[in-house]
Amino acid sequence: MAITTVARAGAMAALAALALTACSTGGTDAPGAAGGDCAPSDGPVELTFTSWLPGIDEAVAIWNDENPDVQVTVQTGPNGNGGTYQNFFNQLEAGNAPDLGQIEFDALPNFRVQDGLENIAACEGIVEAESQFVDWTWSQVTFGEEDAVYAIPQDTGPMALFYRADLFEAAGIEIPETWEDYRAAAAQIREEGGYINNFSQSDINAFAGLVWQTGGEWFTNDGDAWEVSLTGDESLQVAEYWQGMIEDDLVAKYPPWTDEWNAAYNSSEIWTWLSAVWGANTILSGAPDTAGNWAVAPMPQWEAGESAAGNWGGSTTAVLKGSDHPYEAAQFALWLNTDADALTAMNRTAQIYPATVEGADLPVFSEGVEFYGGQKIYEVFAAAGAEVDPDFTWGPTMTQVYNDVADGFSGALSGSGTLMDALESGQASTISALEAASIPVKE
Amino acid sequence: MTATSPRPAKTEKARRVGRDTAHSGIRESAASRTIAMAVMIVATLYFLTPIWWLLVASSKTRSDFTTTAPLWFADFALFDNIAALFDYRNAVFLRWLGNSALYAGVGALLATIIAAMAGYAIAKYSFRGRELLFNIILGGVLVPATALALPLFLLFSQVGATNTIWAVFLPSLVSPFGVYLSRIYAAASVPDEIVEAARIDGAGEVRTFFTVATRLMAPALVTIFLFQFVAIWNNFFLPLIMLRDESLFPVTLGLYVWNTQVSQIPDIRALVIVGSLLSIIPLILTFLGLQRFWQSGLASGGLK
Numbered sequence: 001m002a003i004t005t006v007a008r009a010g011a012m013a014a015l016a017a018l019a020l021t022a023c024s025t026g027g028t029d030a031p032g033a034a035g036g037d038c039a040p041s042d043g044p045v046e047l048t049f050t051s052w053l054p055g056i057d058e059a060v061a062i063w064n065d066e067n068p069d070v071q072v073t074v075q076t077g078p079n080g081n082g083g084t085y086q087n088f089f090n091q092l093e094a095g096n097a098p099d100l101g102q103i104e105f106d107a108l109p110n111f112r113v114q115d116g117l118e119n120i121a122a123c124e125g126i127v128e129a130e131s132q133f134v135d136w137t138w139s140q141v142t143f144g145e146e147d148a149v150y151a152i153p154q155d156t157g158p159m160a161l162f163y164r165a166d167l168f169e170a171a172g173i174e175i176p177e178t179w180e181d182y183r184a185a186a187a188q189i190r191e192e193g194g195y196i197n198n199f200s201q202s203d204i205n206a207f208a209g210l211v212w213q214t215g216g217e218w219f220t221n222d223g224d225a226w227e228v229s230l231t232g233d234e235s236l237q238v239a240e241y242w243q244g245m246i247e248d249d250l251v252a253k254y255p256p257w258t259d260e261w262n263a264a265y266n267s268s269e270i271w272t273w274l275s276a277v278w279g280a281n282t283i284l285s286g287a288p289d290t291a292g293n294w295a296v297a298p299m300p301q302w303e304a305g306e307s308a309a310g311n312w313g314g315s316t317t318a319v320l321k322g323s324d325h326p327y328e329a330a331q332f333a334l335w336l337n338t339d340a341d342a343l344t345a346m347n348r349t350a351q352i353y354p355a356t357v358e359g360a361d362l363p364v365f366s367e368g369v370e371f372y373g374g375q376k377i378y379e380v381f382a383a384a385g386a387e388v389d390p391d392f393t394w395g396p397t398m399t400q401v402y403n404d405v406a407d408g409f410s411g412a413l414s415g416s417g418t419l420m421d422a423l424e425s426g427q428a429s430t431i432s433a434l435e436a437a438s439i440p441v442k443e
Numbered sequence: 444m445t446a447t448s449p450r451p452a453k454t455e456k457a458r459r460v461g462r463d464t465a466h467s468g469i470r471e472s473a474a475s476r477t478i479a480m481a482v483m484i485v486a487t488l489y490f491l492t493p494i495w496w497l498l499v500a501s502s503k504t505r506s507d508f509t510t511t512a513p514l515w516f517a518d519f520a521l522f523d524n525i526a527a528l529f530d531y532r533n534a535v536f537l538r539w540l541g542n543s544a545l546y547a548g549v550g551a552l553l554a555t556i557i558a559a560m561a562g563y564a565i566a567k568y569s570f571r572g573r574e575l576l577f578n579i580i581l582g583g584v585l586v587p588a589t590a591l592a593l594p595l596f597l598l599f600s601q602v603g604a605t606n607t608i609w610a611v612f613l614p615s616l617v618s619p620f621g622v623y624l625s626r627i628y629a630a631a632s633v634p635d636e637i638v639e640a641a642r643i644d645g646a647g648e649v650r651t652f653f654t655v656a657t658r659l660m661a662p663a664l665v666t667i668f669l670f671q672f673v674a675i676w677n678n679f680f681l682p683l684i685m686l687r688d689e690s691l692f693p694v695t696l697g698l699y700v701w702n703t704q705v706s707q708i709p710d711i712r713a714l715v716i717v718g719s720l721l722s723i724i725p726l727i728l729t730f731l732g733l734q735r736f737w738q739s740g741l742a743s744g745g746l747k
Contacts, residue, residue, distance in 0.1 A: 050687055054704050075687035079703035083683050090593065090684060094600035262509045285709030288506035350707050
C-alpha cells in the first residue's frame, strides 16, 4: 500500500513536471500569433501583478489613484529564482497566473520558450515606446522577432569598477583603464598585502557581464534553433585572464555575499569590485567603515580608448499568457516603467536603476553620493548603460547554466580544473539540458 | 571504554566509586562517563551555537554586525532592531506571526482531534477493511509533504482556492503519523472494559470518546499536537507555492521572501535576523510548556 501511494505521488509530480516542459517550443513559433489585436476591455478592469520589489505597492498606488477603472493588485513572493519563476510556471499550467509578472532579463527566454508570455506589440503605444528605453534592453524583450514585444524593461545593471580611491592614491597606483593595467595594479596591490578583487565562484551572471563587455555571446537563436557558445573566443579570453589572476594569487576567493566577504571589503583587504549600479548599496551596507573612500570608474577595457560595458542584472514587467486584459496590463507595464513618479518611488523603496533613457536624469541620480566621496557615480553608470552591446542573448535554461558553471568555478578556485574547463563542461551540460527539454539546439 | 583504559586508573576509580556503590545501580568508569559528558557537551554546543549567534547578531546595530566579532555582543541594540522590525511595512511581521500562530495553533489542534478520532476508531471498532485503511494511512507517513505541494496546488487551482487561508490550512489538518500513534496508543491505554462500562452507563460513542478515551490518550495527543504544530510552523514549501498575498504569509515564508531581497536592499538583512530570532520563540515556549507530556508520550507510545 505504502508503495502505491508513494508511486502515485511520484507519478503526479512527474506528470506535472512533464506538462511544464511539454509545451516547450523552438522559441519562434508563429511570430505575432498573439500580436494580431489588442483591444481595450469594456468596463472596469482588475489586474494582478506579482513582483518581489520591496515597496512596489507604493508605485502601484499612484496608478490606482489615477486610473479608477483599471485597478492593480500587488502580489508578492521571493525573488525569481528563489521560487517566483517556478510559481509562475505552475500557475500558467493551472491557468491562474497573474496578469503581470516581474521577470529578469536572463529568465525571459525561458518564459518565451515555454510560451508563457503575451505578445503585446499590437497594444497601443507599445512599439512606439522603443525609443524611450536604453538600446540594449529593447532587443532583450523582442528577441529580435518581427512585430513582437514580450515585456517592458524595468531596470538595468550597467557595470563599472568600484575602487578604493584612498588606497590607490596612497600606494601611488593609477586607476586601471585597461585589463592589462588592471593586472599590473593587481600585482602592486598584492605587494601591499591586499587583493585587487574577489573572484566570485557563484556570481556567474557577473562573469557573463564581463564576457558581454568583451563582445562575446553565450547564446544565439537564428529562429530555428539555439546555438550555445559558452566556449566562444571572447568567453575563453575572459576565463583565461581570470584564471591567470587566480593562479598567481592576485584575487581573493571568498564566497560572495557572506559575512567574511563583507569583512574583507570592510577591512580594506580587497580594493575593487567589478559590479553593477545596484552594487553601490551593497558596499555601503557591507563595508560601513570605508565610507567616503570609494569611487567609481568605467570598467577596464581590452583595448585602450574603448568604452565597452557589461551588464549584471535587471528585470522586466511581462504580461503573462492567459491574461484577460492584455491591453490594460500592457498600458500599466509601460506606465510603471516610464513614469517619473513611478520610477522615483521604485528607486526609493527598492533602489532600482531605470531602463529608460530619461530615467538616468531623475533628480536622485544627478546628486553626488557621500559614501563615494561626493562623486556623481550615476553619471558613470548612465554612460556605461549606453555602451552595453544589444546583441547579447540569454539562453532558455540560465538557472541550470549558472549552477553548472558555478560548480566548475568553485572547483577552479580550489585548484581542481580551470575556469576554461568549467565553461567546457557547462557547454556540454547546457546542450544536454536543452535537448532534454526538447528545445532545438544547433551543434 | 574500560577495556582501553590503563589499569591503574581503573583500580583507583573502582576504589573511589566503591564508596557510593549503594546509591548507583549501574557502575560506570570515569573514562566512559567523561567521554559521554564530552560528547554531550559538544552536541549541546553544536546545537546552541547557531541560536547564540542569532541572539548576538540580533542585538547588533547594522554597522557593528559586519565589523565586530560574530559570537560576542557589541552595542546592545536588540530593542531598536525589534522596533525597526515592527515598524517596517506597517508591522507586516506581526501579521505573519499571527498567521503562523493561526495555521499552526488551530491547525495542529484540529489535526490532533481528527487523528485521535481516526486512530481510536481503528483501534476500537472492528469493521471490514480496517487493516487496509490503516495501512493506507500508514503509507501516508512515508510521503513527504513537499512531494504533495504541487499536486495540492493543482487541485486547489481547480476550485479556485489558491492564495486563500484554506490553501494552507486544510492540508495542515492531515496527520497520518498522528493517526498511527493514536491507534497504537489507544489500543494500549484504553481498555475495552472501560469503553464497555461507559456504554453500559449510557454514554454514546462520541461522548465515550471525548470524556473517557481522550483523557487516557492525553500523552499521545500532546505528542501529536507538538509534532503537528512544529510541522505546520516550519512548513515552508506549501505556502510558497500557494500564497501570493503578503498578508496571508506565515512567518517562515515572509522571512524567506525578505531574505531574497537582501541584494536589493542590504539593510533588510538586520530585519531578517531579528525576525528569525522572534520566530523561534513561540516554538521554544510551546516545547517548554508541553515537553513533560511529550517525554512520557514518546516513551510509552514508542515502547509498546
